[in-house]
Amino acid sequence: xxxxxxxxxxxxxxxxxxxxxxxxxxxxxxxxxxxxxxxxxxxxxxxxxxxxxxxxxxxxxxxxxxxxxxxxxxxxxxxxxxxxxxxxxxxxxxxxxxxxxxxxxxxxxxxxxxxxxxxxxxxxxxxxxxxxxxxxxxxxxxxxxx
Numbered sequence: 001x002x003x004x005x006x007x008x009x010x011x012x013x014x015x016x017x018x019x020x021x022x023x024x025x026x027x028x029x030x031x032x033x034x035x036x037x038x039x040x041x042x043x044x045x046x047x048x049x050x051x052x053x054x055x056x057x058x059x060x061x062x063x064x065x066x067x068x069x070x071x072x073x074x075x076x077x078x079x080x081x082x083x084x085x086x087x088x089x090x091x092x093x094x095x096x097x098x099x100x101x102x103x104x105x106x107x108x109x110x111x112x113x114x115x116x117x118x119x120x121x122x123x124x125x126x127x128x129x130x131x132x133x134x135x136x137x138x139x140x141x142x143x144x145x146x
Contacts, residue, residue, distance in 0.1 A: 002028040004045060005117070008038040008053040008066060009082070018052060018082075021110040022117075035061025035069075042070055050078040050117060055085060055092060067097045076100070078120035082108055 005027045009015035012033070019029045030045070032038035035057050042048055051070060055063040063081060071077050075098070084106040085092035094101060100120040104112055 001047065003049045004028045004030065004047060006038060006042060006048050006051045006053075007031045008033075008035065008051065008057060008063065010034060010054065010058040017110070018113060021113055022052075025114055033057075034059030035063075035066040038066055039069055042074075048074060048077060050080065050121060052080045052082060052113070052117065055081060055083045062091075064094065064097055067101070071098050078117075080104060080113070080116045080120055082106060082113070 003026065005022050007015055007018050007022070007029055009018060009031070010033045015031050015033065019031055022029045027049070030041050032041050036059055038051075038053070048070075051067070053063045053066060057063055057066070063083075067077075067079050067081075079097070079099075079101045081094060081101060081103045082105075083092055083103065087103065087105075092103075094103065100122075102116050102119050104116045108116075
């Protein structure tokens with residue numbers, strides 16, 4: 001069965017970088033630039049392995065709303081939230097979205113994305129929200145963090 005990741009990111013360049021990283025790691029990748037498209041894509045496939053999403057998405061739905069909606073039909077769906085919001089910002093509040101969930105703070109290096117994904121996939125059946133951790137990638141000399 002394919003390891004299928006749904007990437008929800010409204011910045012096209014960042015979405016492409018995430019997609020390339022995940023494809024190179026052997027995942028099948030679906031991309032959406034807003035919450036509504038993401039929900040339609042999720043309904044069109046038989047199974048999702050995990051979701052990688054931003055919080056502040058274009059189109060009206062927040063990342064939190066998308067996660068809640070997806071988890072209504074797929075409880076315990078692993079989620080990696082990639083955000084530029086400081087963890088104490090009101091917009092970055094991830095309480096109540098369930099788990100497993102982890103947070104990566106932009107800029108995110110490809111290795112950090114894969115590590116965050118591995119973390120949430122380690123316990124895909126957990127319904128308890130994992131402690132959110134802040135991960136900031138050290139800027140690399142080659143400009144590979146996004």
